[in-house]
Amino acid sequence: MNGDGEALLGEWTCPVEWGKVREFARAVHDPRLGREPPVPPLTFPVVLSAEFVERLVSELLPLDRKRTVHGEQDYEYLRPLQVGQVIKCTARILRDEVKQGQRAGRMRLVTVEVKLMDANSGETIGFERMTAIEQEAQTP
Amino acid sequence: MSVAGLPNPPVFRFGPITRQDLVRYAGASGDFNPLHYDDQFARSAGLPGVMAHGMFSAGLLGSFLVSWVEDRRVRRFRLRFKAPVWPGDTLHATGSVVRTRRLEEGEVAELELKLARHDGSEVVTAIAEVQCP
Numbered sequence: 532m533n534g535d536g537e538a539l540l541g542e543w544t545c546p547v548e549w550g551k552v553r554e555f556a557r558a559v560h561d562p563r564l565g566r567e568p569p570v571p572p573l574t575f576p577v578v579l580s581a582e583f584v585e586r587l588v589s590e591l592l593p594l595d596r597k598r599t600v601h602g603e604q605d606y607e608y609l610r611p612l613q614v615g616q617v618i619k620c621t622a623r624i625l626r627d628e629v630k631q632g633q634r635a636g637r638m639r640l641v642t643v644e645v646k647l648m649d650a651n652s653g654e655t656i657g658f659e660r661m662t663a664i665e666q667e668a669q670t671p
Numbered sequence: 672m673s674v675a676g677l678p679n680p681p682v683f684r685f686g687p688i689t690r691q692d693l694v695r696y697a698g699a700s701g702d703f704n705p706l707h708y709d710d711q712f713a714r715s716a717g718l719p720g721v722m723a724h725g726m727f728s729a730g731l732l733g734s735f736l737v738s739w740v741e742d743r744r745v746r747r748f749r750l751r752f753k754a755p756v757w758p759g760d761t762l763h764a765t766g767s768v769v770r771t772r773r774l775e776e777g778e779v780a781e782l783e784l785k786l787a788r789h790d791g792s793e794v795v796t797a798i799a800e801v802q803c804p
Binding site: 551554555557558559560561562563572573574577578581582584585588596597598600601602603604605606607608609611 | 685692695698699700701702703706712726733744745747749750751
């Protein structure tokens, strides 16, 4: 349980690797590509949470990829993420509810928050929040 | 006109998007959802073929933001996905300053950003908060 009294969905540690930052910067055409040390792009935390998100979608929630779209992604930075840091991540569900859609049928809205902390100093670096929308299965 | 010491947003155009862009993003991000590389799987989900990762487009919009605000500190970057992006699409990014506010740490500019296809239809919108010392 964390401070808010909600069960943690996952907790893991992941380094901000030099080569991985450069590879990601190249993939999203970050204008700072080529700097040394490389600067993590704003959306780089997806790399830190990729394995968790895979497990979240396929096992923990789970969601049907064929009926699920990515609705929102939100980054809040208290301090910058830097190459060489080791990041402790904790994940929790902010929302998991079923709503009536405007046009189509019912849909499930899930928002998960990953908190990023410097594993050495304990300082909070920021938050990554992602929202997925799963359309209800069509009855045959 | 420059607001909060920010330059005017740069011209940003990307595309046409190729499958190589999507495969490169999949490898770099670790997002191997087959909707983004497997046509057969994408069609079984009712799509015409593979679509780009939302976070690939988000990454492009982040790159536009960084080319605009350079090394100023980005405190917030919130994205909404409006429509799918397909291989062959060419995207344009635009942005504007909505307002500025003064905090203890200095001035913060609130920006609105948009990534759209050549016909003007939005694919990703975002807001960003940038520290402007």
